[in-house]
Amino acid sequence: MSHVTYRIVPHDGGWAYKLGDSFSETFTSHDLARAAAVAASREQRVPDQTAMIEYADAAGEWITERADGHDRPRTDVTG
Known part of the structure; x- marks a missing residue:
């Protein structure tokens, strides 16, 4: 079984979650980006x-x- 880690990172003036080299949309706060990463x-x-x-x-x-x-x-x- 593989393992995947979503990382919360600064991105485009806000926050995003990152998986490998791919970024999510940008969120206005770290908490919103983290909540979206947890959901994903x-x-x-x-x-x-x-x-x-x-x-x-x-x-x-x-x-x-x-x-x-x-x-x-x-x-x-x-993150």
Whole structure:
């Protein structure tokens, strides 16, 4: 099982959560960014159906892959 850590960081004059090289939207306070990261973290642990997903990698290239809906990571939030 994989492990995912959301980090709360300063971003664009406010706060965001960061996963790898990707930032969330910008929040006006650390508390709001942390609450959003905790919500995203919880949602990521919920089993779902297997599906095809799309996302942009660090270079901005779109990736399409199959996501096993039952192989959920352990998650946490820092910062």
